[in-house]
Structures are given as structure tokens and as C-alpha cells.
Amino acid sequence: MFRRPRQSDWCHKLAANSSCLLLGLALTLGINPGATAEPPTTKLRSIVLLKTGNVDVLTFGSNKEREAELRPIKIDVLRGMLGYRILLIRKEDEAKFAALDPNTLSQQISLGFNSQWADLDILTSNGFKVVTSAGYDNLFYMLAAGRFDAFPRGLNEAAREIEDRKQELPSLTMEKTLALFANYPVFFWVRKNDAALADRIERGLKLSLADGSFRQLFQHYYAREIEQVKQEKRRVLKLNNPLLPPGSPAPDTSWWWKQ
Numbered sequence: 001m002f003r004r005p006r007q008s009d010w011c012h013k014l015a016a017n018s019s020c021l022l023l024g025l026a027l028t029l030g031i032n033p034g035a036t037a038e039p040p041t042t043k044l045r046s047i048v049l050l051k052t053g054n055v056d057v058l059t060f061g062s063n064k065e066r067e068a069e070l071r072p073i074k075i076d077v078l079r080g081m082l083g084y085r086i087l088l089i090r091k092e093d094e095a096k097f098a099a100l101d102p103n104t105l106s107q108q109i110s111l112g113f114n115s116q117w118a119d120l121d122i123l124t125s126n127g128f129k130v131v132t133s134a135g136y137d138n139l140f141y142m143l144a145a146g147r148f149d150a151f152p153r154g155l156n157e158a159a160r161e162i163e164d165r166k167q168e169l170p171s172l173t174m175e176k177t178l179a180l181f182a183n184y185p186v187f188f189w190v191r192k193n194d195a196a197l198a199d200r201i202e203r204g205l206k207l208s209l210a211d212g213s214f215r216q217l218f219q220h221y222y223a224r225e226i227e228q229v230k231q232e233k234r235r236v237l238k239l240n241n242p243l244l245p246p247g248s249p250a251p252d253t254s255w256w257w258k259q
Helices: 007-029 043-051 064-069 091-098 102-108 120-125 137-144 158-164 195-211 213-221 223-231
Strands: 058-061 071-073 084-090 110-114 129-133 151-154 172-174 178-181 186-190 235-238
Touching: 043 058, 043 064, 071 195, 084 091, 084 137, 084 158, 091 172, 102 235, 110 120, 110 137, 110 151, 120 129, 129 137, 137 151, 137 172, 151 158, 158 172, 158 223, 186 195, 195 213, 213 223
Parallel strands: 110 129, 178 235
Antiparallel strands: 058 186, 071 186, 084 151, 084 172, 084 178
């Protein structure tokens, strides 16, 4: 059964990413253009909409195929945060997870993940057994039903997703002792031939990095997550990312996490 994503799941991401984009555009022309958006469709459908000119800019993670088909603006708008994954689990399994060895984690648990998300290959290439679904919201129900052991979610996603479902799925929680981390940058993307728009966005983002407004915006939207990382003492398992083109830089997490 396909369930539509809840508005609160995507609206915070939309607000943060849209504000970052609008900041970059405003700094290149001195204006603040308006923006409207619908709830997200699938990643594959979104790419089709971009290629056919129905949308002009998308935001998502990078892989070799996307970089071959589209034009990325290679400034990570999440500063590595999406690559920091917290495990959503069933409350009854908290003690079991706290006792797991992170170095052999892939051999001890199964994960749930969306079959259309590019970072699925990061999990499988690092040895994890992954149960997939083409939907998003149904993965939470599959976790609650015991179809797999954990659902890895970005630091910028996990807490809100649990809060949104605390009445409907009270058996779910965030695991408190472990995290996964991979270099998984999130870029703005435009059509392959739209060099002018790509250049404008890149110039604007670089200006906002230089004057500090990008960091101020980031820390405004992700204040809770930044504080969360400071307070927690997680054992972090670092994963290799075979999806990135050769020469991809390491993520700069200094705004939110001192590795």
C-alpha cells in the first residue's frame, strides 16, 4: 500500500532548501523571488520533471548516474548532515542495539530502505542486508511490523519523523547509541544544458558562504540537530560511498559535528 508523505515530513526540508536557494538567487540579483512547491513525488519522477522543463531546480544526493545526466552545483547544502544516519528501531529492541558492536553491525541487523533512493547502494556495498520498498511512509509500518530491524534516517530527518508518528506508531523510537556516517553530499541540480542558472546559483551560494549568511541560515534551521549531536555520545560506523565520482571532497561537518 502506498501512503503519501506527511506534510510535516517534507515541509521542513522544503523550507530549509528553498531558503538556501532563494538566498543564493537573491545575492546574485539583489531580489528575493517567491517560490511554491508541491509535496514530493518519487525521485525518478522528479528527475523526469526536471529534464522536461516542468521544474528548474531539484535538491537531492549525488551519484555518478545523476552527475552524468544532470548538472549539479557542487556545494553541499546540508554540510554532510544527510550522511549522518540515526537508526529508527522498535522500542523493545533498545537494549539489543545498545549491546551491538558497530564494527560488525552489518552482520547483525537488517535495514529497511526505499528502493528508489540513490544511497541504497551505500548500504548494500557495505554489507548490510536491506529490505526495500518503493514507498516512503510504509517503511515505518514495515519496521513496526518487524519486517526489518532498523530504518536509517538522516540526522535532519529522524526526530521529526518519530514525533510525527508517535500517536500512530508508538512502538518506534530513535536508537540512542549508534550512528552510520558516509560522505553523501546534497546538491542543487539543474538541467544539463542550463549553465546560466547553475552559474547563478553557484555564485550566490559562494557569496552567502563568504558573508556568513549561509551558515546563519543553516544553524537556524538545524539548531535542534546541532544541539542533539553535541549532547549525544554515539558510536559512529563510517561507511564507504562507491557512488561518488573520483576526487569527491570529504564533507565539511564543522558547522554541526566535530569528527
